[in-house]
Amino acid sequence: MDIALKIAVGVIALMLGFLGINAAIDPAGAASQFGLTSNGIIGLSTLRSDFGGMFVTSAVLLILGLLRGETLWFLAVALLMGVIGLFRGIGFVVDGYDASLLPPFLFEIIFVVALVVAHRQLKVES
Numbered sequence: 001m002d003i004a005l006k007i008a009v010g011v012i013a014l015m016l017g018f019l020g021i022n023a024a025i026d027p028a029g030a031a032s033q034f035g036l037t038s039n040g041i042i043g044l045s046t047l048r049s050d051f052g053g054m055f056v057t058s059a060v061l062l063i064l065g066l067l068r069g070e071t072l073w074f075l076a077v078a079l080l081m082g083v084i085g086l087f088r089g090i091g092f093v094v095d096g097y098d099a100s101l102l103p104p105f106l107f108e109i110i111f112v113v114a115l116v117v118a119h120r121q122l123k124v125e126s
Contacts (some may be wrong), residue, residue: 005117005118006066010066016077017056019055020057021052031043070121075115078112081111
């Protein structure tokens with residue numbers, strides 16, 4: 001079970017890392033993935049820094065947690081993904097629902113559950 005949880009956390013880190021690196025390298029392409037348009041240099045910079053930075057930082061935190069055995073890092077990423085999912089849910093209510101919003105919402109919820117479970121199962125008691 002521990003190995004499967006570590007693999008799951010590693011896969012989540014890879015997914016978030018690839019999203020972030022893609023946003024850093026090709027912010028205009030990443031924008032279209034997220035249903036956004038970049039508005040000149042300010043938009044490109046925001047996509048590169050905010051989106052790329054958030055996703056890469058999340059991946060780094062998960063990798064730190066795996067390498068150091070400090071699963072509290074998993075909870076930091078779970079909190080971030082949970083708030084993103086919460087705000088997406090608010091968007092469902094305020095802006096309306098579109099089927100294309102379901103996959104990212106489900107990923108956010110799955111990531112939260114997987115990371116909380118991994119923290120609880122893998123944490124080292126002091």
